[in-house]
Amino acid sequence: MTSLAGDGAPKAESVRADAPGRVNLIGEHTDYNGGFVLPIALPQRTRVELLPRRDRRVRVSSAQYGAAGGTVTYELGSERRDNTWADYIRGVTHVLADVAVIAGFDAHIDSDVPAGAGLASSAALEVALLRALRAAFDLKLDDIAVATLARRAENEFVGAPVGIMDQMAASLASTDTALFLDTRSLEWAYVPLPASAAVIVIDSGLSHRNAGGGYGQRRAECADAAARLGVSELRDVAIEDLERACATLPSPLGRRVRHVVTENQRVLDTVAALTRGDVRETGRLFVESHASMRDDFEVSLRQIDEMVTIAMAVEGIHGARLTGGGFGGSIVALADTALAAVAARAIVSKCRESLALAARAIVPPTSP
Ligand code: GLA
Numbered sequence: 460m461t462s463l464a465g466d467g468a469p470k471a472e473s474v475r476a477d478a479p480g481r482v483n484l485i486g487e488h489t490d491y492n493g494g495f496v497l498p499i500a501l502p503q504r505t506r507v508e509l510l511p512r513r514d515r516r517v518r519v520s521s522a523q524y525g526a527a528g529g530t531v532t533y534e535l536g537s538e539r540r541d542n543t544w545a546d547y548i549r550g551v552t553h554v555l556a557d558v559a560v561i562a563g564f565d566a567h568i569d570s571d572v573p574a575g576a577g578l579a580s581s582a583a584l585e586v587a588l589l590r591a592l593r594a595a596f597d598l599k600l601d602d603i604a605v606a607t608l609a610r611r612a613e614n615e616f617v618g619a620p621v622g623i624m625d626q627m628a629a630s631l632a633s634t635d636t637a638l639f640l641d642t643r644s645l646e647w648a649y650v651p652l653p654a655s656a657a658v659i660v661i662d663s664g665l666s667h668r669n670a671g672g673g674y675g676q677r678r679a680e681c682a683d684a685a686a687r688l689g690v691s692e693l694r695d696v697a698i699e700d701l702e703r704a705c706a707t708l709p710s711p712l713g714r715r716v717r718h719v720v721t722e723n724q725r726v727l728d729t730v731a732a733l734t735r736g737d738v739r740e741t742g743r744l745f746v747e748s749h750a751s752m753r754d755d756f757e758v759s760l761r762q763i764d765e766m767v768t769i770a771m772a773v774e775g776i777h778g779a780r781l782t783g784g785g786f787g788g789s790i791v792a793l794a795d796t797a798l799a800a801v802a803a804r805a806i807v808s809k810c811r812e813s814l815a816l817a818a819r820a821i822v823p824p825t826s827p
Contacts, residue, residue, distance in 0.1 A: 488785075494693070659770075693720065745777070
């Protein structure tokens with residue numbers, strides 16, 4: 460049954476694979492600055508059922524993406540971007556061609572990871588497809604290679620200048636322990652949550668996109684600031700040098716640097732707090748992170764700030780913040796385990812009533 464990796468011959472009949480969405484607990488906009496992140500997998504997953512073909516044709520249908528469950532069809536090697544969900548499929552086969560030979564395939568995709576909610580639905584799709592291709596064609600790709608290819612698909616083909624967090628989370632994270640990742644070395648460790656704490660994720664209903672202008676602009680500002688400070692990545696600015704470094708930079712670069720450097724420190728502090736079971740301190744760090752994203756990195760929206768305020772007033776909530784790339788998407792909150800379900804319902808109904816948002820609970824899932 461074993462054969463040369465990626466010789467193009469199908470190694471299996473039909474295969475199934477899946478990958479989860481993620482919510483980032485803390486460490487936002489640090490990944491493309493060589494910093495630290497702390498995502499955890501969502502219970503929601505993207506599933507791929509794939510049947511290898513003998514020719515080079517690719518045919519993928521999806522229950523959720525594309526109009527009326529649209530099907531995408533193309534020949535391997537002729538991938539062209541069309542700014543639809545199919546770009547994630549084409550992006551994967553396009554970058555995979557650099558490292559492996561595969562044949563065509565028929566696949567069906569089914570997902571309950573919400574799209575546009577800042578919960579990494581695209582990484583779940585890319586990683587689930589790569590896992591299915593790995594199994595179908597016996598490709599010798601480890602989980603980090605899968606994540607790296609998925610990120611290349613997004614950067615080089617889809618045109619979203621994202622970091623590596625989401626793809627590493629889709630490839631390595633689990634739902635019960637957070638993934639503490641050093642995005643520079645790709646070293647990682649699992650950090651369990653204390654039993655007394657539960658994660659809540661509320662989608663604002665305000666759609667977020669990484670390929671939109673704001674994300675790329677923040678990325679360019681960080682690169683500009685690093686060049687002016689003479690470091691290869693903002694990770695290299697020590698927290699002790701922060702005020703001096705910021706003072707040399709024109710607005711808004713100083714604020715951007717302050718967010719990244721303090722956020723990296725908050726990830727380290729959160730890991731330490733979780734490890735000693737300090738839920739209150741973790742919550743405080745969430746709140747500080749939100750303020751930094753709002754004031755220094757300027758990736759929040761007024762309604763998202765109000766959602767965080769609403770969440771903080773609900774019984775059992777220790778902290779809340781915008782999660783993901785920003786400009787819409789979801790908030791993540793840390794709650795007392797025993798109160799989490801009730802608290803999530805209370806946040807959703809207050810956001811609907813007082814902010815007129817189409818908010819909904821993603822974790823723990825509740826009926827609409
Ligand atoms: C998006 C990107 C990630 C990361 C976050 C912000 O989710 O895909 O790489 O930059 O935004 O932390």
